Amino acid sequence: MKKLLCGALVFLPFVLFIVGINYYADPANILQVGYEQKVAEILVQGKNASNIRNMDDRALIREYAENTSLKIDTLLLGSSHSMQVTKEITGDPNTFCAGVTGSDLRDCISIWRLMLQQGQMPKRVILTIDPWMLAEGCLEKRAMTDGYVEFCKEHGTTALATAGNWQAKLEKLSQAFSLTYFQSSVQYLQKGLDKTRDPIPTEEFYTQTDMRRADGSYGYNAELRDVTPENMYDRVKDYILFKPELMQDFDGINPLLQTQLELFIDEMQQKGTEVTLFLSPFNNAYYDHMSSQTDNYVEMLSVEPLVRNIAKEKGVQVIGSYDPYACGLTQMDFYDGLHCSSESVKRFWGKTIKD
Amino acid sequence: MEFQSGIFLVFFVMVLILYHALPTKAKPVVLLGANLLFYAVGGVQWVPLLVACIVFSWAVALWMDKIQNQKARLALLWVSVIGFVGLLFYFKYFSTLMRGILGYWQQILAPLGVSFFTFTILGYLIDVYWKAQPAEKNLVKYAVFVSMFAQISSGPIERAENMLPQLSQPKPYDYDRLACGFSRILWGFFKKFVLANKIGSMVAVVYGDVEGFSGPFLVLASLLYSYQLYLDFGGYSDIAIGIMQALGFDVMENFRRPFAARSYTQLWDRWHISLTSWFRDYVFTPISFSIRGVQGKAGKALGWLAIFIIFPLSGIWHGTGLGFLMWGVLNGIFMVIGKMTTKRRRKWAKKNPLYKNAFVKAFIQCGCVYLMFTACIVFFRAESIQQALQIYAGFFGGWVETLFSPATVVSGLKEMGIGRVAILLIGGGSVLVELAEYAAEKKEQSIGLWLHSLRAPLRWAAYYAQLLALAFYGVLGQSSFIYRQF
Numbered sequence: 001m002k003k004l005l006c007g008a009l010v011f012l013p014f015v016l017f018i019v020g021i022n023y024y025a026d027p028a029n030i031l032q033v034g035y036e037q038k039v040a041e042i043l044v045q046g047k048n049a050s051n052i053r054n055m056d057d058r059a060l061i062r063e064y065a066e067n068t069s070l071k072i073d074t075l076l077l078g079s080s081h082s083m084q085v086t087k088e089i090t091g092d093p094n095t096f097c098a099g100v101t102g103s104d105l106r107d108c109i110s111i112w113r114l115m116l117q118q119g120q121m122p123k124r125v126i127l128t129i130d131p132w133m134l135a136e137g138c139l140e141k142r143a144m145t146d147g148y149v150e151f152c153k154e155h156g157t158t159a160l161a162t163a164g165n166w167q168a169k170l171e172k173l174s175q176a177f178s179l180t181y182f183q184s185s186v187q188y189l190q191k192g193l194d195k196t197r198d199p200i201p202t203e204e205f206y207t208q209t210d211m212r213r214a215d216g217s218y219g220y221n222a223e224l225r226d227v228t229p230e231n232m233y234d235r236v237k238d239y240i241l242f243k244p245e246l247m248q249d250f251d252g253i254n255p256l257l258q259t260q261l262e263l264f265i266d267e268m269q270q271k272g273t274e275v276t277l278f279l280s281p282f283n284n285a286y287y288d289h290m291s292s293q294t295d296n297y298v299e300m301l302s303v304e305p306l307v308r309n310i311a312k313e314k315g316v317q318v319i320g321s322y323d324p325y326a327c328g329l330t331q332m333d334f335y336d337g338l339h340c341s342s343e344s345v346k347r348f349w350g351k352t353i354k355d
Numbered sequence: 356m357e358f359q360s361g362i363f364l365v366f367f368v369m370v371l372i373l374y375h376a377l378p379t380k381a382k383p384v385v386l387l388g389a390n391l392l393f394y395a396v397g398g399v400q401w402v403p404l405l406v407a408c409i410v411f412s413w414a415v416a417l418w419m420d421k422i423q424n425q426k427a428r429l430a431l432l433w434v435s436v437i438g439f440v441g442l443l444f445y446f447k448y449f450s451t452l453m454r455g456i457l458g459y460w461q462q463i464l465a466p467l468g469v470s471f472f473t474f475t476i477l478g479y480l481i482d483v484y485w486k487a488q489p490a491e492k493n494l495v496k497y498a499v500f501v502s503m504f505a506q507i508s509s510g511p512i513e514r515a516e517n518m519l520p521q522l523s524q525p526k527p528y529d530y531d532r533l534a535c536g537f538s539r540i541l542w543g544f545f546k547k548f549v550l551a552n553k554i555g556s557m558v559a560v561v562y563g564d565v566e567g568f569s570g571p572f573l574v575l576a577s578l579l580y581s582y583q584l585y586l587d588f589g590g591y592s593d594i595a596i597g598i599m600q601a602l603g604f605d606v607m608e609n610f611r612r613p614f615a616a617r618s619y620t621q622l623w624d625r626w627h628i629s630l631t632s633w634f635r636d637y638v639f640t641p642i643s644f645s646i647r648g649v650q651g652k653a654g655k656a657l658g659w660l661a662i663f664i665i666f667p668l669s670g671i672w673h674g675t676g677l678g679f680l681m682w683g684v685l686n687g688i689f690m691v692i693g694k695m696t697t698k699r700r701r702k703w704a705k706k707n708p709l710y711k712n713a714f715v716k717a718f719i720q721c722g723c724v725y726l727m728f729t730a731c732i733v734f735f736r737a738e739s740i741q742q743a744l745q746i747y748a749g750f751f752g753g754w755v756e757t758l759f760s761p762a763t764v765v766s767g768l769k770e771m772g773i774g775r776v777a778i779l780l781i782g783g784g785s786v787l788v789e790l791a792e793y794a795a796e797k798k799e800q801s802i803g804l805w806l807h808s809l810r811a812p813l814r815w816a817a818y819y820a821q822l823l824a825l826a827f828y829g830v831l832g833q834s835s836f837i838y839r840q841f
Contacts, residue, residue, distance in 0.1 A: 003530045010815060014822050174361045180831050294459075 019176045025185035025194055028054035030172045036060040039199045043214050044068045047201040050211040050219075053193075057100035058144050060212070061111055065098075065118045072096045072120045076216065077111055078128025079103040081280035083218035084342045085126065089349050092124070097216030102140045102246075105133050105257055106148040106160070109264055113147025116271075124274045127265075129307050131300040131322070134258055136160060137251035141168040155263045158256060217342065224335050232331050236285045239337030250296045253303065258310075265314050276317045277307055280345075281324040286337040320345075321353045356396045358594050359548060359831050366393070367598065370504075374602055375528040382525045386499045386602075393504035394467060401466035408439070409498045412476045413491070416483045420490035432484045439473045451675040468507040470672060474633055475501050479515045481637050488515045496522040505598040509591050511609040511629035518604070526603035531807065536601030538818070539803030540594050544829070545821040547590030550784045552830030554583040557771045562736060565745055569753025572767050573746055580736050581729045582785065585613060588627065597803055608801070612792050617720040619693040619727060623686075630672070634665040662694060663687035673735070678743055682734040689727050780828055 022031060029035040035055050040063035042049040073094040076082045082099035098111045108127060115122065132138035139161050152159035175181040188194065202211070211219040268275050282290065290297040304322050311318045321327055324340070333344035356363045370389040374382055395402050415435050419428050446465040453460035479500075482488035491497040500518045526532065561568045561576035568576070592609035599606040609629050616622035623631050642661040649657055670683020710716040737743035757763050768774075795805035806817060825831075 004533070007530070007534060011818075011822075014819065014826075018826060178361065179826050179829055182826055183829075186827065 015177070018179065018182050021185050021189070022176050022178065022181050025188045027184045027188040027193070028175070028181075029056070030054075031176055035197075035199075037063050039212060040064045040067060042199055042201045043212065043216070044070070045201070046070075046214050048204065048211055048213040048219075049199040050202045050204070050207040050209050051196060051198070051200045052210040052212055053197070056142075058107070058142060061098050061100060062114065064096075064216075065111075065114050065120070068096075068118075070094060070096065072115065072122050074124045074126065075112070075115060075120070075122040076126045076128070076278075077103070077108040078278065079130055080218065080339060081130060082126070082128035082278065083212075083216070084280075084340065084345050085278065085349075086213065086217040086342050087215040089342065089346050090124075090126070095215050097218075099128065099216065099218075100144075102142065103128075103130075103133075104138065104140045104143050105261060105264070106143045106145050107140065108133075109151045109260070110144035110147035112264075112268070113150060114144070117147075121271070122273055124276065125268050126276045126278050126319075128278045128280060129261075129303070130280070131303040132246050132250050134253045134261065134303055134306075135250045136254040136257065137249040138246050141171065151264070151267070152260070155260075155267075157260055157263065160254075160256065219342075220335055220339075225341075227332055227335065229332070232283075232334070233285075235336040236283055236331070239283075239286050240289045244337075247296070247300065250300055252296070252299055253306065258306070262310055262314070265310070265316060269314065269316075275314070276319060277311050279304055279307065279318065279320040279322055280338075281320060281327045281329055281340055282322055283334040283337045283340075284324045284329065284331045287322065287324055318353075319349060323353075326353045356393055358591075359544070371533075371601060379525055383493075383495045383499050383522060386503070387495055390499060390502040390504045390507070394502060394507065397467040397508070398464075404466055405472065405502060406498075408442070408472065408476060409501050410494070411435075412439075412480060412501070413494055413497045416480055416490035417492065419480070419483050428484060432480060435480050436477060439477055443469060443473045448671075448675050468509075471510050471512055472501055472507055474512050474630075474672075478512065478633055478637060482515055488519075491515070491519055493523075503599070505595045505602075506606070509588075509595070510627075511592060511595065511607050512633055513606060513629070517607060521604050529603070532603060533601050535801070535803040535807045536597045536599070537803075538806040539597030539600060539801065541597075541818060541821050542802055542806065543590045543593030543595075543597060544825055545590070545784070546586045546593060546788060548829040548831055549821075549824045550781060550788070551583050551586035551590055553777065553781060553828065554579050554586065556830065557773060557777070558583060558736070560771045562738075562742075562746075565742060565749060568749075568767065569757045569763075570750050571754055571757045571764075572771070573749045576771070577729050577733055577736075577746070577750075578725075581725065581732050582614070584732065584735075585610065585626075586785075586788070589613075593802065596801075600801075600803060612789070612796060614721060614725055614728075615789075615793070616724050617717065619689050619724060622724050622728060623690065630669065631665075634669055638668065639665055659691045659694060663691050666690065677740050678734040678737055681740065681743070682731050685731040685734065689731070780824070784824070 026032045035053070036059040039049045039052065039055065039060055043064055044067045071094055074087075074090045074092040074096070076085055076090075076095065076097035076099055078099050080099060080101050082103075083097055085095075085097060087093055087095035098115070100107055100111070112125065145159070149159045204211075205213070206219050206222075206225065208222045210221045213219060265275050281287070290301060301322060308318055310316075324330075324333070327340075327344075327348040329340060329344050329348070333347075334340045356366060366389070370385065373385050374389075377385055391402060391406075394405055412435065415431055419431050422428055422431075446463055446469050450460045450463045479488065483490050491500070496519060499522055500513070500515060503513070503518075506513060558576045558580045561572055562580075565573065589610040596606050596608070607629055609627060611625040611628065613622055613625040616625050639661055642664070643658065646654065646657040646661065664687070666687030667680055667683035670679040670681070670686075673679045673682075704710050704716075709719060733746050734740070734743045737746055757767070791805065792802055795802045798805060798808075800808065806814065809817060
C-alpha cells in the first residue's frame with residue numbers, strides 16, 4: 001500500500017499542473033465564478049457587453065433578472081436562435097432576449113417563471129421552438145428546472161429529468177482535470193486571452209468579439225460574421241458529414257413535452273401575455289440534406305407542421321420557418337448550418353410564411 | 356463507456372479497488388457486476404441478449420461434455436455455430452444484404468462487441484467439442500470470461516484455456532503487476548491518442564478529397580494509414596491488456612511489432628494475433644485436417660485454398676462493405692503467392708548482393724511487407740470500391756509536377772497538417788515506439804514490464820513524457836463546454 005501511495009504521489013505534480021492551468025485559464029468560465037455577474041452588470045446599465053467568452057447563460061439570466069430595472073414588455077425565450085432577434089426587429093424598445101444556449105422547454109418555462117417572480121409581466125413572449133425541444137432524448141443537462149417543476153406540479157403533469165442538475169455540475173467540476181479542457185486552456189493562454197478576460201461595455205452593435213447586447217441579443221465575432229461562399233461550404237459540411245449530437249439524440253416528438261408546450265402557451269395567455277412562436281430557419285444546404293434523409297431528420301422537420309397546428313388552435317402567430325427558402329434566405333444569410341443573422345431575421349419577420 | 360472518458364476512469368478505479376479489496380470468492384462476482392454495468396452503459400437493451408448468449412453457450416458446453424455420442428456432440432456444436440454465426444450475420448450483414456436486394460432497408464443496430472463475444476463463445480464451444488477444454492461448470496466464471504469489459508468491445512479475443520484457470524485462481528494484489536498494467540495503459544494511450552489520432556487527421560484530409568491530391572500525397576496518406584491502423588488498434592489492445600494486467604490477469608498479446616515482419620506470413624503472425632490465431636485454429640486447422648489425405652498438386656492447391664479462405668472471412672468479419680472483402684481477398688492472394696514462391700525467393704535471396712548487408716536486407720524485406728500491406732489497406736480505408744480504385748489509379752499521377760515543385764509539396768503537406776511540430780511528434784514518437792518495443796521484445800518482456808523495469812529516473816521521465824504528450828498533443832475529442840452550441 002505504501003508503494004502504491006508513493007507511486008500515485010509521483011503523478012501528483014502532473015495532476016496539479018493540469019488543474020492549475022485549467023483553473024487559471026478557464027476558457028469556458030466554468031471553474032471560476034463571477035463572470036456572468038460582470039456581464040449582467042453591463043447589461044442592466046443598458047450597455048452592450050463585448051469581449052464575451054463562453055459562460056453560463058443561465059447564471060447570466062438569473063443575475064440579470066434579479067438586478068434589472070428594465071420593465072420587460074417583450075420577452076424572448078429559447079436557444080441561441082432566439083438571440084438573433086433584436087429590439088429593432090420586434091419594434092419594442094423594452095425587449096429582452098432571455099435565450100440560453102441549448103435551451104429546452106424546461107429552460108423556457110423556468111425563465112418565464114423566474115421573470116414573473118422578479119416582478120416582470122411581459123405583454124408579449126416570443127418563444128423560439130427548435131425541433132429538439134420536443135424530444136426527451138435532447139433534454140439539456142444544464143437546463144433550469146426550478147420553475148418547470150412548479151409548473152408541472154400546478155398543471156398536474158410529470159416533470160422530466162429534474163434531478164437537481166447534479167450531472168451538469170459534476171461535468172463542470174470534472175473539467176478541472178480534463179485534458180481536452182487543458183488543450184483549450186493552453187490555446188487560450190497562447191492567444192493572450194487571459195489578459196483581456198473581462199467583458200467590455202460598448203455602444204457598438206457589432207464588435208470584433210462576441211457580444212451580448214443590452215436587449216439580450218447576441219452579436220457574433222468578426223471572424224464568424226465574415227461569410228464567403230468558400231468558408232460557408234466548410235462551415236456547413238461538418239453538419240452534413242457529422243450529424244450534430246443534439247440531432248443524433250432526437251428520439252421523436254414526446255407527447256408529454258408537446259402537452260407541456262401547449263399548457264405553457266395557455267398559462268402565458270391566461271396571464272394576458274400575447275404569445276408568438278418563432279421557427280428559426282436552417283441553412284439551405286443543411287436543410288436540403290435534412291429533407292433528403294430518411295432517418296430522424298424526417299420527424300424533426302415534422303415539428304413545424306405540428307407547431308403550426310398548435311398555433312392555429314391557440315390563436316397564436318407563427319413567425320419564420322425551418323425552411324430557409326420559405327423565408328426567402330440563401331446560404332449567405334447564415335453564419336453556419338443553423339444560425340442566420342439578425343439582418344436576415346429582419347427580412348422575414350412579421351411576414352406570413354406558411355399557412 | 357470510452358476508455359478516454361472521465362467516467363471510465365472512475366469506473367475502472369472503483370472496480371480495481373473493489374476487486375483487490377474483496378476476498379477471492381467475491382472477485383468473479385465483482386467482475387461480472389462490472390462487466391454487466393459496462394455493457395449496460397453501452398446499451399441496456401442488449402444486456403438480455405448477452406446474458407442469453409452466455410447462458411445458452413454455457414449450457415450447450417456442459418451438455419456436450421456429458422454426452423458420449425460423437426454424432427450428437429457434433430450436432431450440438433453445429434446448432435450452436437449456426438446460431439451464433441446467424442446472430443452475427445443478422446446484426447452485421449442482414450441490412451446490407453437487404454439493401455442490396457431491395458434498395459432500402461432500415462439499418463439494424465448491432466450490440467456492443469457482437470463480433471468479439473460471438474467469436475469468444477464459438478472458440479470455447481469448439482474447444483469443448485475437441486475435448487481440448489473441459490466445460491466450465493461455474494456460470495459466473497464463464498460469464499466473466501465472455502463478457503470481460505476490457506476486451507468485449509475490441510478484443511483481444513481470449514481463449515478459455517488461458518482465462519478460465521486465472522478466474523478460478525485469481526492472483527492476489529501485487530504492486531508490480533498493477534504498475535506494469537498502468538504502464539501498459541499509458542503506453543496504449545500514447546500510441547492511440549497522441550500518434551494514431553494525429554496521423555488519422557492527416558489521412559482523413561487526403562481520403563476526404565481524393566481528387567484534390569496528386570499521386571505522391573495519395574501514396575503518403577496510404578502509407579501513413581497503415582501505421583495509423585497499427586498504432587490505433589495496437590494502442591487500444593495495450594490499454595485493454597494493461598487493464599487486465601492491473602486486475603491480475605495475463606492476457607494474450609494482440610500485436611507484436613508487425614512491421615518488423617520480414618515476410619507476409621510473419622506479418623500475420625504479428626498482426627491482430629488473437630483474430631488471426633482464431634481463424635487459424637478454428638477454420639484453417641480443421642480444413643487442413645480434412646484435406647490431409649489429398650496428395651500431389653491437388654493437395655497443394657487445397658492447402659493454398661485453406662490459407663486463402665481465412666482472409667476474405669477475416670475481411671467480412673471486420674465490416675460489411677465490399678471493400679473489406681476485397682482487402683481480405685488481396686491479403687489472401689499475397690499470402691498464397693508468398694507460400695508458393697518461398698523456395699524460389701530463398702534461392703534468389705542467396706544470390707542478391709544487397710542482402711549481404713544484414714541491415715539492408717532487413718530494410719528491403721520489411722519495406723516490401725509494408726508496401727504490400729499498404730496496397731491492401733486502401734480497400735479497408737476507402738469509402739467504397741469505386742473510391743479505392745480511384746485512389747489506386749491516382750497513385751501514378753502527378754509525380755513529376757508535384758516533386759519538381761517545392762511549393763506544391765509544402766502546400767500539400769500543410770493542408771494535411773504536416774508541419775515541423777507534427778513531423779517531430781509523429782516521427783520522433785514512432786521511432787520511440789519502435790525502439791521501445793524492440794528493446795522489450797529482445798528482453799522477452801511485455802512493453803509494460805519493460806517500462807516498469809527501467810531505472811526510476813528514466814522510468815518516471817518516460818511516464819511524464821507520455822503524459823505531457825497526451826496533455827498537449829493528444830487528440831481526445833473536444834470539451835463539450837468549448838464548442839458553439841445551439
